[in-house]
Amino acid sequence: MSEKWLRTGQVAEAAGVNAQTLRYYHRRGLLQEPQRSNGGHRLYPPETVIALRVIKVAQRLGFTLDEVADLIETIGHRHGRPNSGLQARATAKLAEVEQKIADLQLIRQTLVQAVDAGCDDLVACAASPCCPLPFSDLAGGGHRVDVG
Amino acid sequence: MSEKWLRTGQVAEAAGVNAQTLRYYHRRGLLQEPQRSNGGHRLYPPETVIALRVIKVAQRLGFTLDEVADLIETIGHRHGRPNSGLQARATAKLAEVEQKIADLQLIRQTLVQAVDAGCDDLVACAASPCCPLPFSDLAGGGHRVDVG
DNA sequence: TTGCATCTCGTACCTAGGTACAGGCTTACC
DNA sequence: GGTAAGCCTGTACCTAGGTACGAGATGCAA
Numbered sequence: 384m385s386e387k388w389l390r391t392g393q394v395a396e397a398a399g400v401n402a403q404t405l406r407y408y409h410r411r412g413l414l415q416e417p418q419r420s421n422g423g424h425r426l427y428p429p430e431t432v433i434a435l436r437v438i439k440v441a442q443r444l445g446f447t448l449d450e451v452a453d454l455i456e457t458i459g460h461r462h463g464r465p466n467s468g469l470q471a472r473a474t475a476k477l478a479e480v481e482q483k484i485a486d487l488q489l490i491r492q493t494l495v496q497a498v499d500a501g502c503d504d505l506v507a508c509a510a511s512p513c514c515p516l517p518f519s520d521l522a523g524g525g526h527r528v529d530v531g
Numbered sequence: 532m533s534e535k536w537l538r539t540g541q542v543a544e545a546a547g548v549n550a551q552t553l554r555y556y557h558r559r560g561l562l563q564e565p566q567r568s569n570g571g572h573r574l575y576p577p578e579t580v581i582a583l584r585v586i587k588v589a590q591r592l593g594f595t596l597d598e599v600a601d602l603i604e605t606i607g608h609r610h611g612r613p614n615s616g617l618q619a620r621a622t623a624k625l626a627e628v629e630q631k632i633a634d635l636q637l638i639r640q641t642l643v644q645a646v647d648a649g650c651d652d653l654v655a656c657a658a659s660p661c662c663p664l665p666f667s668d669l670a671g672g673g674h675r676v677d678v679g
Numbered sequence: 680t681t682g683c684a685t686c687t688c689g690t691a692c693c694t695a696g697g698t699a700c701a702g703g704c705t706t707a708c709c
Numbered sequence: 710g711g712t713a714a715g716c717c718t719g720t721a722c723c724t725a726g727g728t729a730c731g732a733g734a735t736g737c738a739a
Contacts, residue, residue: 389631390685390686390736391685391686391687392684392685392715399730400605401727401730402686403727403729404575404726404728406616406687406688406721406728407726407727407728411726414542415539415705420686420735420736421735422687422734422735422736423686423688423734423735424685424686424687424734424735424736425686425687425689433534433654433658434654435665436657437654437657438654440657440664440665440666441653441654442587442646442664443638444638444641444642444664445638445642445727447721448726448727449725451552454653455653457637458652458653458654459608465651467651467652467653468650469645469650469651469652469653470646470649470650470651473642473645473646473650476642476647477639477642477643477646480638480639480642481639482637483635484636484639485627485630487631487635489631490591490592490593490628491625491628492623492692493591493631494593494621495590495625495626497592497617497621498621498622498625501618502617502618502621503603503613503614503615503617504606504617505585505588505589505606505615506581506582506614506615509581509584509585511590515587516588516592516622517591518584518585518588524684528596538706538715538716539715539716539717540714540715540716549697549698549701550715550716551697551698552696552697554717554718555696555697555698563684568705568706569705570704570705570706570716570717571704571705571716571717571718572706572715572716572717573716573717595695595696596695596696596697597695623684625681635689669702
């Protein structure tokens with residue numbers, strides 16, 4: 384590997400992240416602290432850009448930063464050897480994603496029904512037995528789903 | 532309406548929310564401040580329980596508290612008259628939910644591919660041209676989806 | 680050597696939707 | 710009237726993933 388060191392801003396730009404985010408990732412244990420110049424400025428090896436891409440891809444797949452940190456640590460420990468645990472974790476994440484999709488599809492259904500039924504006054508709907516909105520199954524601890 | 536006043540704890544329990552949440556909703560403009568006893572304790576009309584159910588249903592449908600507050604204000608202004616805007620907002624929310632489902636389905640696809648391809652080392656994958664993980668389309672501002 | 684861009688650190692702030700705590704007052708019941 | 714439960718306020722804290730700011734040091738080119 385050619386030792387062409389990069390400064391914080393260069394790494395950030397190359398990876399498409401904010402420079403502050405790099406420090407944040409160091410704090411979170413997602414990136415190792417790199418070498419420093421004599422004056423204390425960080426000097427990154429070019430591989431750091433790859434590391435950031437890996438993090439971003441994992442996030443896109445629905446992993447939290449804690450999960451990504453954990454994954455990276457495991458990879459660090461067994462680099463080059465099989466079974467980093469990625470398979471198992473991806474499978475578990477897949478189940479989570481599928482659950483989330485199912486939740487959203489239920490919400491979608493309900494919205495469609497509300498639109499089809501012409502619901503226009505939530506207070507009246509809450510009192511009406513024929514409104515499709517799920518006012519009645521609230522008491523029994525409905526779980527929330529974030530939609531964005 | 533029969534004036535059987537309820538105290539904070541009674542409303543909270545009847546609606547299945549934390550008592551602190553009531554205060555929070557007051558602050559957020561989701562609930563009007565009710566009457567007070569001489570000693571300063573809040574005295575709610577029974578309708579407040581319905582109002583809370585309405586809020587919770589709207590949340591379940593994917594509306595943020597800001598959106599719910601807005602919806603409630605509109606309803607307050609045009610109560611009993613048609614066109615509260617709920618139809619339009621539900622339709623817009625439906626589009627959001629559908630977008631979210633589509634995003635998650637893409638993520639699901641990618642996870643399935645990663646599992647099928649036996650991906651086990653993210654760093655190696657990032658360097659490989661045949662890995663299904665989307666390392667290459669990162670530069671162009673990928674949007675994040677929360678999976679939870 | 681000057682001057683400006685970049686970087687350092689610590690700390691605070693942001694969204695969203697709440698929850699918790701402390702110290703003191705009120706209400707309800709016996 | 711005593712006592713315990715409930716409620717009041719203000720303020721701080723929580724998760725998750727960052728972003729912003731200020732003061733001061735460094736790096737680099739002319």
